[in-house]
Amino acid sequence: MDYRRQYIKDLFQLSPGEKVSAYGWVKTRRDSKGISFVQLSDGSCFKDLQIVVEEGAVDAESLKHVTTGACVRFDGEIVESPAAGQAVELKAAGLEIYGAADPMTYPLQKKGATMEFLREIAHLRVRGNTFGAVFRVRNQLAQAVHQFFDERGFHYIHTPIITASDAEGAGAMFQVTTSMGHDEKGYNITTKDPAEDFFGKPSFLTVSGQLEAETLALGLTNVYTFGPTFRAENSSTSRHLAEFWMIEPEMAFCSLEGDMNLAEEFLRYTIQHALDKCSGDLEFFNQRIEPELLKTLTLVAESGFERMTYTEAIKVLENSGENFEYPVAWGTDLQSEHERWLTEVKVGRPVILTDYPKEIKAFYMRLNEDGKTVRAMDVLAPRIGEIIGGSQREERLDVLEEKIKAQGLPAEELWWYLDLRRFGSVPHAGFGLGFERLVMYVTGMKNIRDVIPYYRVPGNADF
Ligand code: 4AD
Ligand code: MG
DSSP: OOSSSEEEEEHHTOOOOEEEEEEEEEEEEEEEEEEEEEEEEEEESOEEEEEEEESSSOHHHHHTTTTTTOOEEEEEEEEEOOOOSSSEEEEEEEEEEEEEEOTTOOSSTTTTHHHHHHHHHHTTTTGHHHHHHHHHHHHHHHHHHHHHHHHOOOEEEOOOSEOOOOOOOOOOEEESOEEEEEEETTTEEEEGGGGGGSSSSSSEEOSSSSHHHHHHHHHHHHHEEEEEOOOOOOOOOTTSEEEEEEEEEESOOOOHHHHHHHHHHHHHHHHHHHHHHHHHHHHHHHHHTTTTTTHHHHHHHHHHOOOEHHHHHHHHHHHHHHSSSSSSOTSSOOOHHHHIIIIIIIIIIIIEEEEEEEEOOOOBOOTTTTTSSSEEEEEEETEEEEEEEEEEEEOOHHHHHHHHHHTTGGGGGGGGEEEEEEEESEEEEEEEEEEEHHHHHHHOSSSSGSSSSSSBTTTTTOO
């Protein structure tokens, strides 16, 4: 066996008469008088290959094992298909069973299984229509990310996953340690002095690669990271994961305007890429998951985003006449109900909010002339809320030192970050996009747990 065999997506391109082998997993099998119809998928495209098995064409004993979930190979001839929705099908002449799947116990049997149930069989759900489509779209979006930045001269860099710096304050952190006493089952018995721990001090899984990305941008000019990110917040919402993937570009010689322009261009590019490359999958999502999906994605790919300052947004929200659960007031963080109202009801497409109060944003954001707001931006998308968070960074040493002090952060641990402002400082900016939120937006999937193969949330790291 060789990986260079044809995928099912390629078999659809062949002309009648060609002799081929089709490899995959059985979606369904239907029998009628003297003939069986098998739907076969190898995950290469949304459409299943239909295989027609006439009586006596393959070994009858083997055919019994062609049931939902079985892994098989059919050999045969490409023929014109009389059925609607497909030009060709495979007329079977041979069959090999690689792995049967007992219909009495195979868990992925019925159509219409709930998303909750499918999460419990995350190791098998990729074989169904929905999750095959999700992971194909996820792949194309990831490819689009690299393509987008490569075309613009950005360098792809890898920032550390383990870090002793807790400076960003983006969220609660997971500690990484080898110094816990544990019993034979791995349960903690005692903890020791952090100085004796593996890294010599408390160390954590990163919440963002931004600060390190800044150091690389101040030398390579334009860089980006695309890696796993960890947050230990105890929030079980449909938009939060404890382990998610983040894309973080960082640009030297760049202001907040440049940052917003890049964010907008980036989202439109990746969405257009998915529209071009995953039309079969997106049509399925449009039919089964989110009725307006194709219309809204096309609109977003073609039109600009609305831009508004935080102060303007607060005014609009105060005058909205809506009865929000959380009251709106200048100086408080926007809740997801506010964000969704702005983008879904008020504007009807993505909105970029800028210039937030300095108290509710991270220390590294550049202080505005007013002394009250910072050069922050959040991109809010309908259905999702915040999809991107970014800012122009504070490049002035004295202002940055002042802000670090005001927020009570350990300046001595940030010596290397401050060095960037001591030696060759420059206006620079960047943002972070939660990759799973982009996948949710493009597929219309409602829960972030359903756009990553294995989801990590409070209480779940099983598989
Ligand atoms: O807004 P955040 O916290 O920004 C940062 O971490 C900056 N350092 C980014 C930068 O400027 N380089 O996170 C960025 C994005 C959010 O907008 C959201 O899309 C996503 O990361 N995100 C999450 N996605 C899934 N689960 C979570 N728990 C997330 N927390 C943030
Ligand atoms: Mg944010």
